[in-house]
Amino acid sequence: xxxxHLAATRAELAAVGLELPENAYVFSNDPMGANTNLRRDLxxxxxxxxxxxxxxxSLRRQLDEVIAEQDERTQIRHTREPSH
Numbered sequence: 569x570x571x572x573h574l575a576a577t578r579a580e581l582a583a584v585g586l587e588l589p590e591n592a593y594v595f596s597n598d599p600m601g602a603n604t605n606l607r608r609d610l611x612x613x614x615x616x617x618x619x620x621x622x623x624x625x626s627l628r629r630q631l632d633e634v635i636a637e638q639d640e641r642t643q644i645r646h647t648r649e650p651s652h
Contacts, residue, residue, distance in 0.1 A: 580623040
């Protein structure tokens with residue numbers, strides 16, 4: 569599933585003349601996933617892509633999904649923290 573997602577993301581970026589770094593999914597300074605390289609790379613791709621460019625809407629949807637997942641992880645983490 570991850571390989572398919574990675575391939576699809578690379579294809580969409582290639583359609584607008586961009587490239588996803590090889591380590592975008594492998595390395596993260598945040599093991600809890602709150603600030604992934606994927607989010608940064610999608611944000612960069614969107615900022616480099618004109619609004620009507622092919623693949624722009626798909627990149628926006630992917631970024632929205634990444635942000636929603638990060639928000640959900642943050643919410644779960646806060647729920648699990650002991651209250652003082």
